[in-house]
Amino acid sequence: MASTICGWCGDRTHMKMMMDPFSLPRGLWKRTFHRNNPATVTTVWMSVFQCSNEKCMRLSVGSAALDVRSGGVKDAMAEAELQWEPAKISRPDFVDVPPEIASTASEAHACLSIGAARGAIALARAVVEATAKAKGITIQGIVAKINGLRDDGTISALTAEASHQIRKDGNSIAHGDIGDEPVSVDDAQAILDFMDVLLDEVFQRPAKLNRLKQRHDERKQGNGVGATPPPSPGGGPG
Ligand SMILES: [Zn+2]
Known part of the structure; x- marks a missing residue:
């Protein structure tokens, strides 16, 4: 079979x-x-x-x-x-992520599914940089951007560390400094796993929590205001 x-x-x-x-x-x-x-x-x-x-x-x-x-x-x-x-090309959706960043991240996964490890890593690096920009961190250089995300509490110290790894691996590719070491698909997979965690932490988890909070607030409001008040005797002015 x-x-x-x-x-x-x-x-x-x-x-x-x-x-x-x-x-x-x-x-x-x-x-x-x-x-x-x-x-x-x-x-x-x-x-x-x-x-x-x-x-x-x-x-x-x-x-x-x-x-x-x-x-x-x-x-x-x-x-x-x-x-x-044909091989299955993975193009995952990234809901709650700004469209330009989501499509770049999706394309990184598409690269990986055809074994294009360098392409995947170069795009993951671009995603890290664009994520910081989207959060208003426009300071020059990707190192400063990642640290900026960490310092303003958008990402944890651990995520920042992982993002620096993406940056390092993506650097040589982005700057045409391709060494003798082949980039393995496993390395690229690990980097995309980091990228997915970063997008979750910066965009997806906060959006989900906000939705939960909003639903909770609405339900609470519904319990108070939604209950039908007893008709006032004599029917005073509305
Ligand atoms: Zn089929």
């Missing part, structure tokens, strides 16, 4: 194999040598699958490098961790 997040509809669905697996001619694929026996070369198998979501039903291509004879390929593909095309 090939189960995955469908790149079309975004649901976790069962993918039904629609054609016999096809082995890609070796010259067309970078060869993958078997981990335990470098003499054997795995073959890349591909097939077409249909999404089982009745509102989607679209076709995706699944592929995997497998070390199997053609007889067992169908079963092996059903068990294997397949690579999917």
